Amino acid sequence: MGSIRAATGKSAARARTSRASRTSRTSRDVRLFWWASATDALGTQASGVVLPLLLLGLGYSAAVVGLIAGVSTAAGLLLAPLAAVPADRGARKPVMFWSAVVSALAMAAVTVAVAAGGPPLVLLLGVVLLERFSTAVYEAAAAGTVVLIAPPDDNARVVAGLSAGDQGALILGPALGGALYQASRALPFLADTVSYAVAAVCVRALRSDLRPAKPEPAPEPVLDASAPVVRDASGPASTPEPPHPRRRSALVAELGAGLALVRTSPFLRLVLLWTTTVNGVIVALYYGAVFTLHDGGHGGGPMGLVLALSGAAGLVGSLAAPRIAGRIGAARLLVTVTWLLVPLAAGLATAKGPWAYGGLFGVFCLLMPLVTVVLQSRAIQETPPHLQARTGAVLGTAVGGSAALAPVLAGLFAARAGTAAPAVVCAGVLTLLACRTTFVRIPPGGVPGPVPPKGATV
Incomplete structure (x- = not known):
């Protein structure tokens, strides 16, 4: 014993x-x-x-x-x-x-x-x-x-x-x-x-x-004893094999695996919609601020102030996101933050000085990471390990595309309708997004709870 x-x-x-x-x-x-x-x-x-x-x-x-x-x-x-x-x-x-x-x-x-x-x-x-x-x-x-x-x-x-x-x-x-x-x-x-x-x-x-763990292989098919057997003169009996796919088709399938997952997952489609829209909006608002402050005779210093305030606010929001999401819940946080972004964008249409822009833009950047961190962490859990990079590439490409297109659209709206036009359009886009998120259900387990102070640290 x-x-x-x-x-x-x-x-x-x-x-x-x-x-x-x-x-x-x-x-x-x-x-x-x-x-x-x-x-x-x-x-x-x-x-x-x-x-x-x-x-x-x-x-x-x-x-x-x-x-x-x-x-x-x-x-x-x-x-x-x-x-x-x-x-x-x-x-x-x-x-x-x-x-x-x-x-x-x-x-x-x-x-x-x-x-x-x-x-x-x-x-x-x-x-x-x-x-x-x-x-x-x-x-x-x-x-x-x-x-x-x-x-x-x-x-x-x-x-x-x-x-x-x-x-x-x-x-x-x-x-x-x-x-x-x-x-x-x-x-x-x-x-x-x-x-x-x-x-x-x-x-x-x-x-x-x-290296991600490989997915479980599919079970071997059970062969029907009555199926015809193919024999050749060079070897024993064998069952017919399906034709080998072309390499080009296989490559296309590899590249499209992440897109297929996003297309079939309601939650990943929500992540794609929210992050693409909000990141495009924030870039358009930034360029709207550049146009407005430039027309007001302000130089590079005020734009540096706006960037510094927005970066500091985003830092606070990123650090607070897990704890706030654990207390409020992912679904309620998503809807609340999206609706709060609407009046902030509308307020930027009337802001003129750098302090007003810095304050409103800073609050916008404070709220945005509260949802972004929640969506990204749950997206990681929703994605199989062997598709993480390809799914991330799909999401990143969409976000990068909206960020690249936003300055062009902001410049066009500012040139045609005045420097306040980008903020007005952004407020309208955010209103549509808020209406959409109000009726979206996040599946159970979508709330990354409060993280205990142990384990991995940064």
Whole structure:
């Protein structure tokens, strides 16, 4: 009996040690992934805010600046779904690592070219496209990482931490880029180079297996004994096999797997509708603010104030989202926040000064992450591990498309009907979205409850 108790005690001790080891590895990998995401976002914000200034300073027109931004955005949107396939097949970590390395090399080339003098437009366009390509690949592969490095109970808190890192980068990045640009035009791009290098090191140091578990194979079909048997002269009897699908059809099926899942899942369709609409609206409102403040004679300082206030508010909203969602409930939070966004957008149509814009825009950015974090964390749970990257690419492409289209529409409405027109149109769009969400049911389990202060941390 004593030997049995001793063996049982040893087994329990080994189980506790194994659980502690898994918890320690999870916490470490979540922190590494957070640092990779946060530093990447910080460097991107630092270089992105000064790239238009560099091009304008080199004598290029605003049309050329807009063309480069549009082409690079479109290139990234087209490449992300292609990159998601190898990530879901098990190559997630190599894809993320080498994408960060290529991005670092691209920004290093920009740094050297700018430091050497006036780089030619062809060189800048080529390097920017290369960086956008590799960044799109990284983002597509990273879409399924959270569910592989954190337990389901921690998904909401990890997503909230990642969103908070992005919002913090939105606060610090433009200020850092502007300060570095004042010292030397090449320094913001050097900072972005370092940020990509840090991201690559953090990804390489991850210990978790980032290969998703393969889905259970379908059961073997039961053959009918009366079915005809095919025999040939070269071997034993065999049953007829279905024709092998063409490679092109198989590739199309691989690429369309994420889209098929979104199309058949009511909740993922809701995530697609809400995030695409609200992200397009917030970009249109931002450009509406640019047009209004410019017409009022305000310079870049007031726009920096609006960005800083919105980034700080978004940071607070991201951190508070899991706890508030646990207390209020996902469905009620979704409807409440969507309706509250309507008067804020309408108020921006009448705002004139930077303080009024900063206040209203800040409240808008405070409320938006409360729903975004909830929807993203539940979308992770709704998506099978082997489809995480492809589903994320579908959602990301839709959101990126709306964000790319929003400035064009905002400019058209402002030119035709005045600078208040973008905010009025956005208020109307949000009203339709609020009506739609009022009658949507979130399936049971859609509330990421309050996350306890244990397990993975960021």
